[in-house]
């Protein structure tokens with residue numbers, strides 16, 4: 372099995388988001404592999420361990436993303452590609468992934484259901500359509516059976532089970548696998564694994580981020596005594612007008 | 615501007631969020647709607663009331679399953695026929711999977727998670743949610759065709775027009791469009807679907823165990839609300855996975871979100887901070903949820919929730 376895993380490099384989920392000069396203020400921000408991408412990576416490594424083959428990780432990012440790429444290698448990917456460009460939007464990222472993947476004969480391309488910074492949830496569909504492959508997201512389960520894959524996809528109020536012939540693209544989420552934590556041996560080996568840096572291709576139709584805004588601060592929470600639920604119902608009805 | 619709006623139905627009834635998308639589209643230009651699968655002609659014609667001038671319907675029953683590739687082909691085909699500049703879709707599990715493919719088929723730019731009508735005073739700028747609901751971004755979309763997915767509640771439904779004509783649309787599907795085969799569906803029938811719900815009652819680890827959920831369900835049914843939970847609760851299988859809200863789960867935007875025994879971790883808040891009004895019930899006065907809530911009750915859920923149910927019932931009488 373030859374698997375490509377696409378990873379984003381995003382602020383830790385506990386980060387308090389601030390902006391400076393119309394950009395994310397990265398001061399003191401810890402960056403991690405996108406949480407959904409981490410699920411995709413973990414499942415890819417499990418499939419490789421069960422069936423043999425290779426896992427390649429790809430990131431579109433500038434040199435500062437390399438710690439995340441090395442971490443993916445330490446978790447069990449065999450080699451890595453970094454497309455040397457700041458990711459402008461999902462279409463830009465998708466085109467870079469396709470540029471790499473079109474000559475590599477992957478059996479599947481796994482990624483997260485969405486990046487936790489820009490939350491577009493588009494890259495898997497874009498890559499699927501550009502490759503002419505099916506795309507399935509959000510995938511909660513992925514089993515390989517010969518040249519067929521069985522996935523479970525979350526839908527409103529439940530999930531559907533689907534079958535698809537390889538190759539395909541999936542945008543993953545839990546509980547597809549448990550996150551893996553790199554061990555010492557993995558970290559040592561990761562240093563020697565190949566990390567290829569390639570230049571981006573030009574893309575038309577990309578969007579551009581003009582400015583950012585934080586949500587309005589919530590007004591102070593109004594406390595209601597635990598014995599006064601009639602009062603709470605009254606407030607919800609007459610003040611908040613939601614009942 | 616010529617606008618195409620994709621509308622979805624649940625058990626033959628068109629979703630409110632799809633009608634919101636029609637109203638949204640009608641603010642931009644002349645709207646053609648497109649729908650698929652088994653939906654009554656009268657239900658389809660009614661979309662005209664919200665601003666569509668025509669409804670295209672693909673009655674091919676294979677589309678009842680919400681097949682991703684085939685749906686994308688239908689929408690792109692309809693966009694071609696209608697001479698569409700902008701495609702609008704309300705976010706759903708199907709739309710989220712389909713929008714990107716539609717954009718590539720049309721040669722369009724695509725923006726997901728749109729929060730407001732675009733600003734077209736100088737180009738085409740949309741506001742979208744980023745950083746898991748912690749911020750918004752203003753995105754400039756280049757000239758040419760566009761595909762936007764919008765969140766729930768971005769516009770107020772407006773009933774302005776009358777029934778619209780419904781036309782059948784045929785699409786030359788091939789086998790590859792049905793390459794993903796649905797072999798089973800597991801869906802809770804009859805319940806109010808969480809992503810669509812206007813009222814949500816959610817509970818966390820503070821409930822101690824799954825056997826205590828009756829109280830939460832009673833509160834939900836008294837209100838006519840959907841139920842939700844925090845992540846650890848679904849991780850421990852106290853509740854099904856599709857009920858968990860937050861950064862890694864469903865994002866909800868109801869009128870009212872009641873959180874019982876949930877601490878209010880930042881990853882949980884990421885899924886609920888678009889709610890209009892939040893009520894937090896927690897025995898710990900220091901619980902972070904009180905910082906994100908509009909109304910707070912410090913107390914033991916096992917005492918507070920039954921009292922709240924009682925108060926709601928006596929209020930209804």
Ligand SMILES: Cc1cc2nc3c(=O)[nH]c(=O)nc-3n(C[C@H](O)[C@H](O)[C@H](O)COP(=O)(O)OP(=O)(O)OC[C@H]3O[C@@H](n4cnc5c(N)ncnc54)[C@H](O)[C@@H]3O)c2cc1C
Nearest residue numbers: 818819820844845860861862875876877879881882897915
């Ligand atoms: C990458 C990442 C992603 C995550 N994604 C999500 C997500 O999508 N959704 C999510 O929910 N979490 C998510 N989490 C987990 C999150 O950080 C919290 O651990 C989780 O939300 C806590 O759940 P809880 O509030 O139910 O439990 P706890 O934190 O254990 O809180 C229980 C609360 O109940 C209160 N309580 C206890 N007994 C009672 C009682 N009798 N009456 C009233 N109150 C009582 C306590 O005071 C406490 O505040 C994520 C974590 C990570 C690292």
Ligand SMILES: Nc1ncnc2c1ncn2[C@@H]1O[C@H](COP(=O)(O)O)[C@@H](O)[C@H]1O
Nearest residue numbers: 377431458482483485486491492493494
């Ligand atoms: N810069 C990037 N490099 C590689 N993969 C990415 C990048 N950004 C996003 N992805 C992948 O695409 C998925 C969806 O991203 P998005 O459409 O931006 O929400 C993510 O979960 C990642 O797996």
